[in-house]
Structure formats: structure tokens, C-alpha cells
Amino acid sequence: MKSGFNLLSLILLLSIFSCTDEKSNEKETKRPNIVFIMSDDHAYQAISAYSDKLIQTPNIDRIANEGILFTNASVTNSICAPSRAVILTGKHSHINGKIDNLTPFDTTNVTFPQILQKAGYQTAMFGKLHFGNNPKGFDEFKILPGQGDYYNPKFITQKGDTTIQGYVTDITTDLTLDWMEKRRDTTKPFLLMYLHKAPHRSWLPAKRHYTEFTKKTFPLPETLFDDYANRGTAAATAEMNILKHMTYNYDNKVYPEIVKALNIDDRELYNPIERMTPEQRASWDSVYGPINEDFKKRYPGMNDSTLMVWKYQRYMQDYLGTIAAVDENVGRLLDYLDEEGLTENTLVVYTSDQGFYLGEHGWFDKRFMYDESFKTPLLIRWPHVITPKTTSEELVQNLDFAQTFLEVAGVKAPDDMQGESLMPLLKGETEKWDRDAVYYHYYEYPAEHAVKRHYGIATKNFKLIHFYYDVDEWELYDRKKDPLEMNNVYDDPTYAETLAQMKEKLTSIREKYKDSDALSEQYIDIYKDKGLIE
Incomplete structure (x- = not known):
């Protein structure tokens, strides 16, 4: 009898503990998941939610259609690594120390993934970080070294470097979904940083897209032939004019032997197509070979105007071709969230590390505080919190991401972070947002x-x-x-x-x-x- 009582007591105790654990896990999983999607150099002009003049991006647009589109989002410093440092730390470049692509990142900085990890979030990063080979605050990472490569890229992991055959945008998504399916702890909320290399220079599209996009012709920007009058020295002396500074081989994919045969003065840069397998190269040459031969015939008769237009079209064909792959793969991830029942409790952000010039003022690249570089795309979806198809014209910055994510997770932000949580805008409480200016350096x-x-x-x-x-x-x-x-x-x-x-x-x-x-x-x-x- 005594033995039976003890057995019954033990069963009851185990049941109580089991229920407690289940309730604890249930409470834990109710904390919102955070999926942060960032591409490199993705101009807002090349997202159809902003403008459909250049490309259709239905999967990225879906985030805006089911959430909020920010039309006045900007960066604090329009260059890759510093922008990422601002995002991670919630501090301006002069405070976190990462002022440019040359100076090292101070690893004593506390980042929001470290804080979320400590608060019980499972954290993972896949794709392009652009600085540091051992990012803090992540349970798992697979990141590209430096700029990374479009074809057959190398990845840095906690277990060592590995090279993966294929196209980088697809591979980054494969790695992300593999983690989601096989190693995600379903008892914890998660922070997923899903970071694309594309559409960073030198703009190598996947086969399925370069066969299509190299046949397209795109509208010319109104300011393509800007002469920089009525402005100061800076605009006139910058070295990112498509005609003068975009390279033929590295950027426009003119073969070195043709550049030499035409006696074109061209900077020699690393040739990324050399990474391709023989099969990949044969496919590439089947499309870009005829383009090269046509250019070789036409070049002697070209003037500066026609050459500028030719270089712009080549630029757009490849740049936008890389974005087509990003959009497809964003769709793969969004579909996965739907299929696994994760959409309802997941905040999804799509952004870029800064804006980019798509021929405006005759330029490519970024860096300036002028709008195409300074402004960045920002689309956020959070079911039951954000009203679908909302548009906000409020002044927001990448400086605000860290504090936003911490508030979403119910975690207090450090007092030395300099941004402002976007939560009032996500909830539609615009009256609580009082920022009237943003700062850039x-x-x-x-x-x-x-x-x-x-x-x-x-x-x-x-x-x-x-x-x-x-x-x-x-x-x-x-x-x-x-x-x-x-x-x-x-x-x-x-x-x-x-x-x-x-x-x-x-x-x-x-x-x-x-x-x-x-x-x-x-x-x-x-x-x-x-x-x-x-």
C-alpha cells in the first residue's frame, strides 16, 4: 500500500513538472520570431513595391502587401561594413568605431544578437556579413569571407571553411532552410539573419536569369547625363560615373581579349567568372560571347553618348538579373514559414545595407547623402500587429533596428544605443513618433x-x-x-x-x-x- 502511494505520488509529481515544462515552452515559443533579410546594395528603385519601372519583385512586395512599406528609410553611413555595424550595435559609426570598410570592427561592441541570445533566443546567420570571421551572439553561422563570390562560393563556419558548388543566392537560402528544418530548436523563439551577397558588384546573375535579362532594354534615368552644375566639388569629382569609371571587363563583362583588341584603357580587376566550372563557363559564354562580338563590331562607331547608354543597359541587365534570384529565394523562405505554421508569430524584415545608384546622376555605387544612396528599402511584416498595405513616410534609419528587435522580444535595450524602436509605427501609433530629422556621416x-x-x-x-x-x-x-x-x-x-x-x-x-x-x-x-x- 505504501509502495503504491509512493508510485502514485511520483506519477503526479512528474505530471506537474511535465505540465510546467510544457507551459514554459509554450510561453517561450509565443515570443515572436525575427527574420531579418538583407541584400547588399539593393536600390529601392529596383523593388516594384516602390517602382515597377525596372523590375517586378512579387515576393519582396508580398512583405509590404502584408505589412508596412517605409518610403523615408535611410542609413547613417552609406557603405557596406559600417552600415552593418550600425545595424548590429544600434550606434552611429563614430561611436561603434566602424567608420569605413578599412578599419576593423571593435569586437568589444555589444550587438543585439548577443543580447537576444542571452535572453533565450536561438540565433543563426547565413550569407554575407562582410566583416569578422566569428560573429558573436550566434548559435550557428555560415558566412561568406569578405565580399564572397557569386559562383561556387566559399563559406566560413564554426567547423571550418567549405566551398559549395552552385549560385550564391540559392546556396544561402539552401543553408538557411537546412537550419530551419534540421537544427532549429522548436521550443525557443529564433533570430534568423538571412543576408544576400546580391546585388553587389560585379553583378553575376544565375543562368536562368542572364539568359532572360540580357535581352531586356531598360528606361534611362532622367539624370543619366548629369553635368553636376549648380552643385559643389564633390559631385563633379566623384569617380563612379558609368561612362568614365565602370570597367568593361569586371563590370560590363567584356572579355579581356576584346578589351585589349579594341585598345580600351580598362582597370584590371579580379575576374569572377574564372571561378566557374567548365559547364558553368560554357553556358555563360553561350550568352555573353555573342554580346561581346556585337560590342566588338559596334565599338568603333560609338560616341560618348551611345557608349554611356550601352554601358548602362549592360549594367542594368546584370544588376537586375541578380535581384530576380533574390526575389525568388525570398519567396522560398516566406513559403517555408507558411508551410511550417510560423508566419503568424514571425516578424519579417526586408532591407538593404544602403541604397544604390542605378544611373541617376550618371552614377553606380553609393556613399553620398543624395537620396538614391542615402535612402534604403525597408519592408516589414508582422501579422496581427502591422496593418497590411500600410505605408509610412516617417524618418526612420538602420540605427533603429537593434532597439526595435529588442522591444519585439520584450528585452530592455542598453541605454547607450542611439536609435529609436519602430514599434509605435508598426502598431500604427504615428502620434507617438516625434523624430523630425536624421543624421548622416x-x-x-x-x-x-x-x-x-x-x-x-x-x-x-x-x-x-x-x-x-x-x-x-x-x-x-x-x-x-x-x-x-x-x-x-x-x-x-x-x-x-x-x-x-x-x-x-x-x-x-x-x-x-x-x-x-x-x-x-x-x-x-x-x-x-x-x-x-x-
Whole structure:
């Protein structure tokens, strides 16, 4: 009898503990999952939710259709690694120390994935980080070394390096879904950082897309032949003009032997198609070979105008071709969330590490505070919280992501983070959002593309920029009357009052974010110490 009582007691105790564990796990899994999708150099102009002039992106658009589209999202520093550091730390570049692609990332920085991991989230990263080979705060990662490769890429993992045959955008998704299916702990909420290399230079599409996109012709930007009048030195001296600075071989895929035969002065860069297998190369040559032969025949009769248009079309065909693969693979991930019943409790973000020029002002690349570089796509879906098909014109930045994700997870953000949680905007509580200006600072000069150092402030209506170091020039733009930013009104007496107000705001926001001319001088000294400048 006594033995029976003990057995019954044991069963009851086990039942209680089991129920407690189930309730604990159930409570844990109710914390929202976070899927952060970021592409590299994806211009908002190349997402059909923003504009359908260049490409259709139905899967990326789906996030906006089922959530919110931000039309005034921007970055604090438009260059790859610094942008990623801002996202991870929730701090401006001058605070986290990652001011450019050259300086190392200070690993003593605390990142939001570390905080979420400590708070019980399972964390994983797949794709392109762009700095550091051992990211902190992740239970598993498989990342590309540096820029990575489009074909047959190498990945860095906790178990060592591995090379995988295939196309990088597809592989990144394969790795992501493999983790989701086989190693995700279903008792925990998860943070998944799903990071694409595409559409970063040198824009190598997959076979299924280059056969299609190389046949397309795209509309020319209104400012393709910009002469940079009515602006200062910076725009006129930048080295990212499609005609003058885009390379024939590396960028436009003109074979080296044809470049040489035509006696074209072209910079020699790493040739990424050399990574292809013989089968991949044969397929590539079957499409790009005829393009090369046609160019060889036409080149002698081309002038600067026709050559600019040819280079622009080649650029768009390959750039947009890489985006087609990103969109398809975003669809694969969204479908998986649906199939596994994860959609309802998962926040999904799509963004880029900055904007990009698609021929506007005659440019490719980024770096400037002008809109195509400064603004970045941002689409967020969160069922039952975000009202579908919402559009927000509020001023938000990549600086805000860390604090947003921490609030979503119910975790207190460190006091030294500098962003603001987007939660009021996600909930439709716009009246609780009081930001009227955002701050920007670019440091990497002299360097690739020769974009001068500058900082500035943007409101919904105006933008004030100060170029410094080797120049001392100011630019003011009326964002409503001059959305293409073609006319600097800094010296226009009509804008004298506006200029005074913007300068006052700039001083205030620099104090708020703890930036200063003295700190800028310190970072100039870093360049001098490295021998990059005299």
C-alpha cells in the first residue's frame, strides 16, 4: 500500500513538472520570431513595391502587401561594413568605431544578437556579413569571407571553411532552410539573419536569369547625363560615373581579349567568372560571347553618348538579373514559414545595407547623402500587429533596428544605443513618433570612388550637407521642389531662414549623437597613421 502511494505520488509529481515544462515552452515559443533579410546594395528603385519601372519583385512586395512599406528609410553611413555595424550595435559609426570598410570592427561592441541570445533566443546567420570571421551572439553561422563570390562560393563556419558548388543566392537560402528544418530548436523563439551577397558588384546573375535579362532594354534615368552644375566639388569629382569609371571587363563583362583588341584603357580587376566550372563557363559564354562580338563590331562607331547608354543597359541587365534570384529565394523562405505554421508569430524584415545608384546622376555605387544612396528599402511584416498595405513616410534609419528587435522580444535595450524602436509605427501609433530629422556621416576618403567626407541632416522637406577635409562646401536641397537634388540652394536668399533653421538642427543633432569636428579630426588622424593620406 505504501509502495503504491509512493508510485502514485511520483506519477503526479512528474505530471506537474511535465505540465510546467510544457507551459514554459509554450510561453517561450509565443515570443515572436525575427527574420531579418538583407541584400547588399539593393536600390529601392529596383523593388516594384516602390517602382515597377525596372523590375517586378512579387515576393519582396508580398512583405509590404502584408505589412508596412517605409518610403523615408535611410542609413547613417552609406557603405557596406559600417552600415552593418550600425545595424548590429544600434550606434552611429563614430561611436561603434566602424567608420569605413578599412578599419576593423571593435569586437568589444555589444550587438543585439548577443543580447537576444542571452535572453533565450536561438540565433543563426547565413550569407554575407562582410566583416569578422566569428560573429558573436550566434548559435550557428555560415558566412561568406569578405565580399564572397557569386559562383561556387566559399563559406566560413564554426567547423571550418567549405566551398559549395552552385549560385550564391540559392546556396544561402539552401543553408538557411537546412537550419530551419534540421537544427532549429522548436521550443525557443529564433533570430534568423538571412543576408544576400546580391546585388553587389560585379553583378553575376544565375543562368536562368542572364539568359532572360540580357535581352531586356531598360528606361534611362532622367539624370543619366548629369553635368553636376549648380552643385559643389564633390559631385563633379566623384569617380563612379558609368561612362568614365565602370570597367568593361569586371563590370560590363567584356572579355579581356576584346578589351585589349579594341585598345580600351580598362582597370584590371579580379575576374569572377574564372571561378566557374567548365559547364558553368560554357553556358555563360553561350550568352555573353555573342554580346561581346556585337560590342566588338559596334565599338568603333560609338560616341560618348551611345557608349554611356550601352554601358548602362549592360549594367542594368546584370544588376537586375541578380535581384530576380533574390526575389525568388525570398519567396522560398516566406513559403517555408507558411508551410511550417510560423508566419503568424514571425516578424519579417526586408532591407538593404544602403541604397544604390542605378544611373541617376550618371552614377553606380553609393556613399553620398543624395537620396538614391542615402535612402534604403525597408519592408516589414508582422501579422496581427502591422496593418497590411500600410505605408509610412516617417524618418526612420538602420540605427533603429537593434532597439526595435529588442522591444519585439520584450528585452530592455542598453541605454547607450542611439536609435529609436519602430514599434509605435508598426502598431500604427504615428502620434507617438516625434523624430523630425536624421543624421548622416560618411568618412571613407580618399578611397575607392573618391566621394568626399561629409555629414548632414535630413528632414522630410530639406537636406543640408557639409563636405569637409580637403574642401569646405555646403549644400542645401529642397526635397519637395527638387526631388532629383539637382539644384543646391545654399546661397539662395529665398532659403536664408530655412538654412538657419537647418544649421541649428544640425548642431543640435550632432550634440545628441555625440559627434563633433574634433572627433572627425581623430578619424582623419587614423587615415594619416595608416599612410592613406598625408
